[in-house]
Amino acid sequence: MIQPAATGYRKDSESETVLRADDLSKRFAANGPGVLKSVSITVGGGDTYAVVGPSGCGKSTLLYLLCGLLHPDAGTVRYRGEPIVRPHPEIAVVLQDFGLLPWKTVQDNVALGLKIRGVPRRERRQKAREMLRILGLAGTEDRYPSQLSGGEQQRVAIARALVGDPGLLLLDEPFSSLDAITRERLQHYLLEIWNRFRVPYVLVTHSVEEAVFLGKKVLVLAGRPAAIVEVMENPGFGDPSYRDKKTFHAMARALRRALDRAARGE
Ligand SMILES: Nc1ncnc2c1ncn2[C@@H]1O[C@H](COP(=O)(O)OP(=O)(O)OP(=O)(O)O)[C@@H](O)[C@H]1O
Numbered sequence: 001m002i003q004p005a006a007t008g009y010r011k012d013s014e015s016e017t018v019l020r021a022d023d024l025s026k027r028f029a030a031n032g033p034g035v036l037k038s039v040s041i042t043v044g045g046g047d048t049y050a051v052v053g054p055s056g057c058g059k060s061t062l063l064y065l066l067c068g069l070l071h072p073d074a075g076t077v078r079y080r081g082e083p084i085v086r087p088h089p090e091i092a093v094v095l096q097d098f099g100l101l102p103w104k105t106v107q108d109n110v111a112l113g114l115k116i117r118g119v120p121r122r123e124r125r126q127k128a129r130e131m132l133r134i135l136g137l138a139g140t141e142d143r144y145p146s147q148l149s150g151g152e153q154q155r156v157a158i159a160r161a162l163v164g165d166p167g168l169l170l171l172d173e174p175f176s177s178l179d180a181i182t183r184e185r186l187q188h189y190l191l192e193i194w195n196r197f198r199v200p201y202v203l204v205t206h207s208v209e210e211a212v213f214l215g216k217k218v219l220v221l222a223g224r225p226a227a228i229v230e231v232m233e234n235p236g237f238g239d240p241s242y243r244d245k246k247t248f249h250a251m252a253r254a255l256r257r258a259l260d261r262a263a264r265g266e
Helices: 059-067 106-116 121-134 150-163 180-197 208-214 246-263
Strands: 017-027 034-044 048-052 074-079 091-094 168-172 201-204 217-222 227-233
Touching (some): 017 059, 048 208, 059 168, 227 246
Parallel strands (some): 048 217
C-alpha cells in the first residue's frame, strides 16, 4: 500500500458542506454565447464528483469558477461558508496546462504552496521529496519542468496539489497525459487518499471508466449554455476492486447512455 506523505488531512463529517455553488452562469464576451447556465453543486465532506460532458461544453469553465480563477456573471461559490472570489489556499487545483513555474525546479514547484503557508524549508523539502517518490518521480527533484515529459509534468502538478493536505481538490483531466498503467495507478492512489482521509474532490474527465471509478456522484453537463442534465449516484464507488465487478460495467453502460442522450439534446 502507498503511504501518503501527508498526515494533516482534515476529515470532514459527511453532513458538512465543503463547497457550495449556487446558480452559476457564465459567458465570456458581453454579447457572446452563454457557456454555463444556473449550475449548482454542493460538495459535502467526503463527497467526490466526476464531471463529464461533450467536449467544449464548459467543464473546465465550471472548475475555474469553483476555485475562483474565474468569476461568474451570476451565482455564488462558497468554501466552508466563505465566498470564493480568488484562489483559496485550502483548495488545491490541478489544471489541464499543469500550471508549473518553468523557472523553478520540480521540488520547488511541488513545495510552492507549503512555502506560501510558511512551512519551514527542511519540512517542505522532505514532504515534496516524499510526494515525488509516491508519484514515481524520485530523482527528478532538481530538474526543471521543461526537462520532463508531459505525463511527468502532470504528476508534478498532482504532487503539488496533494502535498499541502488540501481541504478540497479540483482536478481537470489530471491523468489525461499518462500511459494506461500509470493512469490506473494514480487513479488508485487518488481513491486511496479518499479512502483514508475523505478529501472531497471534483474531477473533470472525458473517460467514462475514470468517472465511474472515481466519482461517488457523476454529473453530466450538456447543452448550450450548459446545465447539469443528470446526476448519477454511484453506490459501488470507493471499492478499489470495483473495476472487476459487474456493477461497475453496468454503471459505465448507464453513463454512456446518459452521455448519448446529452449529445442528442434529449
Ligand atoms: N477564456 C475564454 N474566452 C472565451 N471563450 C472561452 C474561454 N475559455 C473557454 N471558452 C469557451 O467556453 C466553452 C467551454 O470551454 P471549456 O474549456 O470550459 O469546455 P470543456 O468542456 O472543458 O472542454 P474540453 O472537454 O474540450 O476540455 C468553449 O466554447 C470555449 O471555447
